[in-house]
Amino acid sequence: MKTFAFFIAIASACAQIERPGLGLMVDRDGAARPVYGIAGNATLGDAVATGALASACTRRLCLIKTESSVIGSSGQIADAPPGPALIAPPFIYFASSRQLARWHDGQLDPVDFAVDGQVLSLRVADDGGVELAVARGDGVWLVHGDGTVIDSLPAGPLMLVKRGVIFANSDGIVLRRADGTEIPFDIAGVESFFGLGDGYIGVRTADSTWAVRIETGRAFLLPEAAP
Amino acid sequence: MRAALALIPLLPLTAWAQLALVVYDGAVEVPVGSIFDYGKIAAGDAKDVRFRARNTGASAVMLTTLSVSGAGFSLLNPPPTPYTIAPDNFVEFPVRFSSNAPASYSANLQVNGISVLLLAAAGSVPTLATVSGCTGPDQSTRTIDFGRVAKGSASTCTLSLQNSSTQSQTVSALVVSGAGFGPLQGVRAPLTLLPGERVTFTIAFAPPNAAIYSGTLNVDARAFPLTAAAFNPLLPKPALTFESASIGSAQQHTLKISLPAPAPFAGSGYVNLGFSPATRLIANDPGVIFLVNGSRILPFSFKQGDTQISLNGLPGAVFQTGTSAGAITFGLTPQGFQFDADPSLMVNIAPATIGIDSATAARGPDLVDIQITGYDNTYSAGAMSFVFYGTSGNTIAPGAIPADFSSAFKQYFTRQGGGSAFLMHVTFLVAGTSAQIAQVSGVDVTLTNSAGIAQTQRLRFP
Numbered sequence: 179m180k181t182f183a184f185f186i187a188i189a190s191a192c193a194q195i196e197r198p199g200l201g202l203m204v205d206r207d208g209a210a211r212p213v214y215g216i217a218g219n220a221t222l223g224d225a226v227a228t229g230a231l232a233s234a235c236t237r238r239l240c241l242i243k244t245e246s247s248v249i250g251s252s253g254q255i256a257d258a259p260p261g262p263a264l265i266a267p268p269f270i271y272f273a274s275s276r277q278l279a280r281w282h283d284g285q286l287d288p289v290d291f292a293v294d295g296q297v298l299s300l301r302v303a304d305d306g307g308v309e310l311a312v313a314r315g316d317g318v319w320l321v322h323g324d325g326t327v328i329d330s331l332p333a334g335p336l337m338l339v340k341r342g343v344i345f346a347n348s349d350g351i352v353l354r355r356a357d358g359t360e361i362p363f364d365i366a367g368v369e370s371f372f373g374l375g376d377g378y379i380g381v382r383t384a385d386s387t388w389a390v391r392i393e394t395g396r397a398f399l400l401p402e403a404a405p
Numbered sequence: 406m407r408a409a410l411a412l413i414p415l416l417p418l419t420a421w422a423q424l425a426l427v428v429y430d431g432a433v434e435v436p437v438g439s440i441f442d443y444g445k446i447a448a449g450d451a452k453d454v455r456f457r458a459r460n461t462g463a464s465a466v467m468l469t470t471l472s473v474s475g476a477g478f479s480l481l482n483p484p485p486t487p488y489t490i491a492p493d494n495f496v497e498f499p500v501r502f503s504s505n506a507p508a509s510y511s512a513n514l515q516v517n518g519i520s521v522l523l524l525a526a527a528g529s530v531p532t533l534a535t536v537s538g539c540t541g542p543d544q545s546t547r548t549i550d551f552g553r554v555a556k557g558s559a560s561t562c563t564l565s566l567q568n569s570s571t572q573s574q575t576v577s578a579l580v581v582s583g584a585g586f587g588p589l590q591g592v593r594a595p596l597t598l599l600p601g602e603r604v605t606f607t608i609a610f611a612p613p614n615a616a617i618y619s620g621t622l623n624v625d626a627r628a629f630p631l632t633a634a635a636f637n638p639l640l641p642k643p644a645l646t647f648e649s650a651s652i653g654s655a656q657q658h659t660l661k662i663s664l665p666a667p668a669p670f671a672g673s674g675y676v677n678l679g680f681s682p683a684t685r686l687i688a689n690d691p692g693v694i695f696l697v698n699g700s701r702i703l704p705f706s707f708k709q710g711d712t713q714i715s716l717n718g719l720p721g722a723v724f725q726t727g728t729s730a731g732a733i734t735f736g737l738t739p740q741g742f743q744f745d746a747d748p749s750l751m752v753n754i755a756p757a758t759i760g761i762d763s764a765t766a767a768r769g770p771d772l773v774d775i776q777i778t779g780y781d782n783t784y785s786a787g788a789m790s791f792v793f794y795g796t797s798g799n800t801i802a803p804g805a806i807p808a809d810f811s812s813a814f815k816q817y818f819t820r821q822g823g824g825s826a827f828l829m830h831v832t833f834l835v836a837g838t839s840a841q842i843a844q845v846s847g848v849d850v851t852l853t854n855s856a857g858i859a860q861t862q863r864l865r866f867p
Contacts, residue, residue, distance in 0.1 A: 191791075191833050193810040195817040198762075198778045198828035216762040216778055216826045219655040219692045219725050222699060386697070393763075398657055399723050401699035 201235040201375020205403040218398045234265035234373030254284030266300045293325045301338035337371035361395040423462025429455045443525035451503035459495040475512020477504040529570040536563040548630045555638030557670035559611040568598035583620020642746040654782040659721040662714040673706040679734040684784045692727035728780035728825040730756040756783045758859040759852040766864035775831045785855040787811025794847040
């Protein structure tokens with residue numbers, strides 16, 4: 179039996195225990211609230227911002243778009259074009275002005291952007307650049323930041339996720355991974371998707387909010403804000 | 406002295422001039438002329454009229470004469486005479502007419518110097534009787550009693566009018582009044598009843614609330630008080646069911662509530678969630694909530710004939726079970742009705758081994774970091790062991806490394822204020838060269854609580 183000349187230093191083992199979080203969501207009153215807990219058992223925290231139009235989180239960064247600003251998870255605030263936005267931290271796309279920006283140290287740095295069509299979603303590519311879902315006259319396409327087409331996408335509400343896409347169809351929603359595998363979810367009446375947190379997608383219907391865990395393909399309901 | 410004596414006989418005359426006779430109907434006073442007609446009174450009935458002698462002058466008036474002369478008429482509790490009426494004041498004296506014999510009647514009402522001719526006609530009238538759904542009329546009060554009726558339901562009282570005389574009888578007015586009573590159906594006034602003829606009709610009673618109800622049925626001048634008592638009805642105990650028989654921590658289930666038979670009435674209320682933790686370390690678990698509104702209370706409603714109770718407007722309500730062992734209770738608070746038995750339901754959440762939601766491992770230059778997200782519904786976590794593996798799958802010495810983080814968990818659970826979900830980072834400093842450390846390829850983590858042992862799948866270091 180082979181032995182190792184090194185060992186695990188038992189004496190230095192230490193544990194930090196904290197409250198787990200799933201991410202951030204905008205409730206139906208426009209308040210951005212942290213979502214605590216684990217899959218299947220989430221609670222909402224106190225509002226961290228009001229008047230929120232959109233939000234999205236990754237492991238390290240949350241961004242909240244209000245009418246005229248972008249708020250970072252560290253509390254920094256930057257002026258922004260008015261109206262809603264699509265967010266894939268650190269990228270944020272302002273629909274009204276068709277501007278793409280990158281959040282950097284509490285500031286919004288403009289990003290060259292010349293993509294035709296209506297931007298439906300965006301994500302950070304493996305190379306750190308941006309990829310977008312755009313609706314054009316001839317369909318919905320996944321494109322690079324320079325506009326070159328990568329793939330076609332289904333029509334309807336969708337959201338780009340890391341190495342995949344989640345979209346709504348007549349049967350519910352489908353998580354399609356880059357390898358072509360699909361996981362269907364029986365969630366009807368989908369209105370929109372949002373980036374709940376690292377590994378989680380939020381799904382909004384008329385009367386409920388769901389979380390889909392990308393890695394395990396599990397969907398569960400999120401609580402609505404208490405009255 | 407002579408002048409003073411001459412004034413004495415004049416005092417009553419002056420007093421009469423400032424005395425006015427009026428009739429009071431409970432709301433307003435109406436001056437009385439030389440004739441007052443009681444109208445047509447059913448033979449055997451009585452009609453009281455409230456006369457008032459009012460002093461309209463600036464000085465007191467002495468009432469010295471008060472009398473009624475004539476068959477059928479009588480004073481009820483008249484004031485003693487002489488009686489002093491102060492300025493702007495009055496004295497009231499009801500006069501009753503009552504006769505069992507159909508005929509025309511007259512009498513003279515004398516109030517000091519004021520004479521009024523009283524007229525009345527006693528006539529035979531149809532006899533009112535109850536047929537079904539109510540009782541009465543009471544012999545002394547004429548009250549018709551609808552009895553006890555469940556709120557939200559309706560009852561029907563059937564009555565009859567019969568002409569027991571040898572001549573035709575006419576009913577000019579037949580009116581029901583009073584909240585909850587009506588409509589009157591099956592007859593329309595005016596109507597004429599031939600000798601011996603009988604007509605039946607119904608009065609509905611539909612109480613919207615649990616209360617005592619009063620109304621009136623007027624048959625011409627005759628008033629029949631209506632009374633009823635509405636009570637909160639009983640609903641058969643509903644069944645509370647879930648889509649799964651097995652309910653544990655960190656789960657979401659759908660509650661449905663059904664009735665054993667169609668609801669006899671419409672109703673509403675609230676479903677209340679309660680939670681009692683098995684441990685004393687926490688007082689509550691905020692994760693036990695209905696998801697549709699993030700709270701522990703939800704409105705329910707049902708319509709008459711329903712067998713399924715609607716929860717917040719939907720057939721079912723999804724709730725989550727939290728992350729604590731204990732008892733979840735479902736209580737129903739009806740609004741305006743009652744269940745025939747307590748429908749509360751208690752669901753026990755059994756103590757379970759630590760639930761692992763996600764686990765990852767990462768490697769640094771001189772450390773390995775293990776991150777586990779999970780929950781411990783027993784609140785007794787702390788004891789763990791870690792077994793590291795090399796790239797060939799062999800166990801790295803010293804083998805299982807025990808650790809006890811009980812105090813850290815207890816401190817966290819206490820500070821957390823309910824709910825056992827946790828995110829734990831465990832860091833091990835590693836002695837060895839970077840090449841040796843790179844040979845650490847995986848780790849198994851065993852977590853122990855009072856319910857048993859849980860183990861991660863082999864965590865791979867990327």
